[in-house]
Amino acid sequence: MSEQIFALGQTKELESTAFTFAERVSYLKQFGAHSQSFSTLQEGMQYFDAPGLGYVAYMRKWGCTFVLSDPVCAPENFGEILEQFHKRYPNASYIQVSKAVVDFMHLRFGLYGTQCGSESRIDLGKWSLSGKKKQILRTALNQAEKCGITVQERYSDDHTREISEAWIRTRKCKSNEIRFLIRPMEMEYSENERRFYAYQDGKAVGFVYFDPIYRNNEIISYVPNISRANADFRQGVFYTLMAHAMEAFKAEGVPYLDLGLIPLSLDSTTEHQESPLLKRILHGLYNRGNSIYNFKGLEFTKSRFRGDNFKTYCCHKRGIPVWEFLVMFKLTQVL
Missing domain, CATH: 3.40.630 (Aminopeptidase)
Known part of the structure; x- marks a missing residue:
């Protein structure tokens, strides 16, 4: 070899x-x-x-x-x-x-x-929320439901920049959005990008942007590259958005979800x-x-999905x- x-x-x-x-x-x-x-x-x-x-x-x-x-x-x-x-x-x-x-x-x-x-990487064909090791995900989803959180797939929302700027102020690195390793939130090229927003009382409180992963001109996976949440809402918005998106991708026959x-x-x-x-x-x-x-914290969050x-x-x-x-x-x- x-x-x-x-x-x-x-x-x-x-x-x-x-x-x-x-x-x-x-x-x-x-x-x-x-x-x-x-x-x-x-x-x-x-x-x-x-x-x-x-x-x-x-x-x-x-x-x-x-x-x-x-x-x-x-x-x-x-x-x-x-x-x-x-x-x-x-x-x-x-x-x-x-x-x-x-x-x-x-x-x-x-x-x-x-x-x-x-x-x-998560095999969406085998994905489910069942099992003891995914209790944190189910708890987050239940809390979000009790708080009236709903998820919609949309291309954009008026509150996107507001949420992002408030989120950045809570980060340890506050001066700028990271570039190179994390692509810009708004890219000139956005074909097949998917955007999911979480709403409470009609206002967006978080979002995740997913980028396509290709092989032989087919989308074989998506990866969440941009995620933000309202700093005042901590009851599992990311987990809720991810679970909703994964179910959507699975229904479409997308084989994997990368983290x-x-x-x-x-x-x-x-x-x-x-x-x-x-x-x-x-x-x-x-x-x-x-x-x-x-x-x-990031390692803990992604480990909850039990990917390979x-x-x-x-x-x-x-x-x-x-x-x-x-x-x-x-x-x-x-x-």
Whole structure:
């Protein structure tokens, strides 16, 4: 397997020619199977386009290059497009990528591939609210019902910005909405995005925006990328919105629901290609860094859905990429 991955890099040099936006959307619908594939079309992204294969999406700041998600191409072509991208940006860091990307970048170029979190996928064909482990979900739904909460799917609502701004004021990071890792709430491209709003007494009190995940021009899953709730209403609005949306997707025959990144939800073991010191630092940040970001709360919330978890990684050239991480925090507007 390792030899096959390495062999993918032994290809003739590709000429990177800029796609039209329509061409890029076409690749997204065919190969956008990563939970962040849709987010690669957010404003401010740059692209390495490879005709006949797909594209790599990235942002640059202060001389650093950050790739978001796996390449939007067929998995068997990851090596070919990454080989050429690395020639152009040999010091690039790769954020929220799969093990297939990690294996290639480590074997071919010696990059570290360190787990930066987990993701979770729910099989909607097997989904239900029954079972002892989902009692918290049922309690939240019952509380919402008693408070007169209803859910509607709509494209927009007048209270969207009001709810979002009030929600941001309650966050540990208040200055700006996070970008890059979380796409903007309003994107110029929004095809097949789904929006669900929770209402109380006719006024919106929360919402979740879902992005499509594609394979072979079909939607195979959705991922909740933007969620907000009125700070004065805490009785399980997110759980209520999620449960309603999941039932809608299940009825439509959508096979999965992805929950997206669970940052710093890490396995206790260290893989051979990981940076051991960075892994320890990330463990420490999870345990002691909740004043910066609510890592534990987010992990708890997503764990209530009992999905199947899998690792997600960052690829980096230096064992301790201090400068790169600082620049990324500025890029994402965390700092």
